[in-house]
Amino acid sequence: MxxxxxxxxxxxxxxxxxxxxxxxxxxxxxxxxxxxxxxxxxxxxxxxxxxxxxxxxxxxxxxxxxxxxxxxxxxxxxxxxxxxxxxxxxxxxxxxxxxxxxxxxxxxxxxxxxxxxxxxxxxxxxxxxxxxxxxxxxxxxxxxxxxxxxxxxxxxxxxxxxxxxxxxxxxxxxxxxxxxxxxxxxxxxxxxxxxxxxxxxxxxxxxxxxxxxxxxxxxxxxxxxxxxxxxxxxxxxxxxxxxxxxxxxxxxxxxxxxxxxxxxxxxxxxxxxxxxxxxxxxxxxxxxxxxxxxxxxxxxxxxxxMDAAPSRPVRLTPVQGTWRTEGDGITGHAEGFAAVAGCPMPGQGVLSTTIRFTGDPVRFGLMMHIDASLTDGYYLQFDPRHQRLEWRSGLRMHERGGQLFPYAVEMERPCVLEGGRDYLVEVVVDGDQAHLYLDRDYAFGMRLYDRRPGMAGWYVEGGTLDVLRMGVTAFGIDA
Structure with missing residues (x-):
């Protein structure tokens, strides 16, 4: 399929x-x-x-x-x-x-x-x-x-x-x-x-x-x-x-x-x-x-x-920073960087999350194919201060990534981001490509060629993020 x-x-x-x-x-x-x-x-x-x-x-x-x-x-x-x-x-x-x-x-x-x-x-x-x-x-x-x-x-x-x-x-x-x-x-x-x-x-x-x-x-x-x-x-x-x-x-x-x-x-x-x-x-x-x-x-x-396939709830575990569990959700606040991880990345399926940010975070986002050190993987970043979404590949975390990219942003698209409201984040994964749908009203496509086995999770930098619920729907061989 x-x-x-x-x-x-x-x-x-x-x-x-x-x-x-x-x-x-x-x-x-x-x-x-x-x-x-x-x-x-x-x-x-x-x-x-x-x-x-x-x-x-x-x-x-x-x-x-x-x-x-x-x-x-x-x-x-x-x-x-x-x-x-x-x-x-x-x-x-x-x-x-x-x-x-x-x-x-x-x-x-x-x-x-x-x-x-x-x-x-x-x-x-x-x-x-x-x-x-x-x-x-x-x-x-x-x-x-x-x-x-x-x-x-x-x-x-x-x-x-x-x-x-x-x-x-x-x-x-x-x-x-x-x-x-x-x-x-x-x-x-x-x-x-x-x-x-x-x-x-x-x-x-x-x-x-x-x-x-x-x-x-x-x-x-x-x-x-x-x-x-x-x-x-x-x-x-x-x-x-x-x-x-x-x-x-x-x-x-x-x-x-x-x-x-x-x-x-x-x-x-x-x-x-x-x-x-x-x-x-x-x-x-x-x-x-x-x-x-x-x-x-x-x-x-x-x-x-997406709607017909069963979704499995994901339990998110703190990896870095301070997080507080409330019911099905988890809240992180960080002056620096805080992250949680939950499930292995599906080869084909949907990562579905409801999130809410408050205050004035520098940025927050979804981590995909992330390793234990939080340095190898992909970052889909929400940037409220610049009202945009940004895509960062794993190499950006390392010195040679800085040498390779003589610019600050790898791939971006404007996006209206408002604090205090809930957002439905759905990322459809199909092998080496993924497509974000935000509230089924906004799209952002990306390629993931150098992906390795790894986890999915969320992070926040300089602010507060509520991850209200997260689930994974697996298609094909992952079902």
């Missing part, structure tokens, strides 16, 4: 969600990035179709679309697929169109088209996202683009419109804030209630999937205080709806191919290698708040499995 789909000898790249009204289920596609050691006779490049709900039930079919990210829509019984291709010397990018009756066999229609050079740069014109805009009564195509501008900070979401899916007219950018010096990749747009949402990914001046919100499909676009869905280890996410819930399909990257030659010496460990393009598919369910902002929860299938 697997919780997050990873193809054999390959990585999941950009996912193209499509909910098929004929079958009543998602018939998604993705860009398959084969590993360097994949058996040559198995390699089929291009788009692959995924059929099946649960990750270990997915069956793949290559559809022989050789190109980059796009989208699929259905009109009058015919499926339409839009994708992009790339030229060199000179560098150009093109949008292409194919049709099908069965989602597997496709043939091209029309001619490839590039950007209007009076509006957009010719080098970036990719990832077409097509949808019927009910407000405007026409088809819209969003494109990852860069507009003509006076500086290199010209990444934008381009816009084309059509009445028939065949003939397209370029308009000015839908969104052009002049922040990022690269195209806004994998654009996606949808309406939920009274709000429109624009989703895109970017890898310059940050590395994440972002969103903006507006009352109209034409904007103006509002940037929410927390404008991401997950950590840095989540990219190229696009959304799809089954008519009831809307889901966010992205990938958590693997490590190890050293594509850019940046990796340190092998003895430092796999946690310190650079990220690959693609990895394991991660699916979140989007949660809409009263003010229109969005949160991220486990997808329906994963949430059902």
């Amino acid at each position: 697997c919780l997050y789909y990873t193809p054999e000898h390959a990585k999941v790249g950009d996912v193209i969600p499509f909910f098929d009204r004929r079958s009543g289920r998602f018939e998604n596609f993705y860009l398959k990035n084969w590993n360097p050691d994949a058996p040559r006779e198995q390699v089929v490049h291009g788009w692959h179709r995924m059929s099946g709900a649960w990750p270990d039930q997915i069956e793949e079919t290559p559809v022989h679309i050789l190109g980059g990210t796009g989208s699929v829509v259905e009109m009058d019984g015919t499926y339409h697929l839009f994708y992009c291709t790339f030229d060199d010397n000179p560098q150009r990018q093109w949008v292409r169109h194919a049709i099908s009756e069965d989602l597997t066999h496709w043939h091209e229609v029309g001619e490839a088209f590039g950007p209007d050079s009076s509006i957009y740069e010719p080098t970036d014109w990719r990832d077409p996202f097509v949808f019927w805009n009910e407000d405007e009564r026409c088809w819209w195509m969003l494109v990852a683009a860069r507009r003509r501008a006076c500086s290199g900070r010209n990444g934008c979401v381009g816009l084309c419109v059509s009445d028939d899916l065949l003939h397209w007219r370029a308009e000015g950018p839908l969104y052009a804030p002049d922040i990022h010096p690269a195209a806004y990749e994998c654009p996606d747009m949808f309406r939920m209630g009274d709000w429109w949402y624009l989703v895109f990914s970017n890898y310059t001046d940050g590395f994440a999937t972002y969103y903006r919100m507006a009352r109209s499909p034409l904007g103006p676009w509002v940037r929410p205080a927390i404008d991401t869905f997950d950590s840095r280890a989540f990219y190229a996410a696009k959304t799809g709806s089954d008519g009831h819930d809307r889901y966010l399909f992205g990938w958590i990257p693997t490590r190890g191919e050293n594509t850019w030659g940046f990796d340190p010496a092998p003895e430092y460990g796999a946690d310190y290698r650079t990220w690959n393009w693609g990895g394991s598919m991660v699916v979140h369910r989007l949660v809409q708040h009263a003010d229109g902002t969005l949160g991220t929860a486990p997808c329906a299938d994963l949430a059902a499995r």
Whole structure:
């Protein structure tokens, strides 16, 4: 059993969600990035179709679309697929169109088209996202683009419109804030209630999937205080709806191919290698708040499995500092550092804890795969003073970690943290990856490649932490 789909000898790249009204289920596609050691006779490049709900039930079919990210829509019984291709010397990018009756066999229609050079740069014109805009009564195509501008900070979401899916007219950018010096990749747009949402990914001046919100499909676009869905280890996410819930399909990257030659010496460990393009598919369910902002929860299938499996209570034992036991909970207070440990880390399962902090702690958090010395392992740190979550790998505790990282923070994401209230912390573990869900409304993904057998526990630094209850749910071989 697997919780997050990873193809054999390959990585999941950009996912193209499509909910098929004929079958009543998602018939998604993705860009398959084969590993360097994949058996040559198995390699089929291009788009692959995924059929099946649960990750270990997915069956793949290559559809022989050789190109980059796009989208699929259905009109009058015919499926339409839009994708992009790339030229060199000179560098150009093109949008292409194919049709099908069965989602597997496709043939091209029309001619490839590039950007209007009076509006957009010719080098970036990719990832077409097509949808019927009910407000405007026409088809819209969003494109990852860069507009003509006076500086290199010209990444934008381009816009084309059509009445028939065949003939397209370029308009000015839908969104052009002049922040990022690269195209806004994998654009996606949808309406939920009274709000429109624009989703895109970017890898310059940050590395994440972002969103903006507006009352109209034409904007103006509002940037929410927390404008991401997950950590840095989540990219190229696009959304799809089954008519009831809307889901966010992205990938958590693997490590190890050293594509850019940046990796340190092998003895430092796999946690310190650079990220690959693609990895394991991660699916979140989007949660809409009263003010229109969005949160991220486990997808329906994963949430059902989390709720159905029995949870075993964990008895936490003080390891360092002063702790006081009260009923099922334990409270720690420390001027310095206090820690408790409880259960071995599951290979596949869920660590579930209800916590509360009071006062003004410097930080507190969950320790994973921790050893008896509390120096080897992983730390998922809650940082109320900076209103963020931070991920720290084991090597950060040692001198060579300080030499390797010439910066203070390894991986972080903003998070609103309020003292005196209860938080439900659920960490889903699946081998070398883990995903935090906070109150089933906030997500933070991470990789754990250099994990060793060890314990899970909690710590607090310079403050007070109540661990009200903790349990472990084991799946698969740990059950």
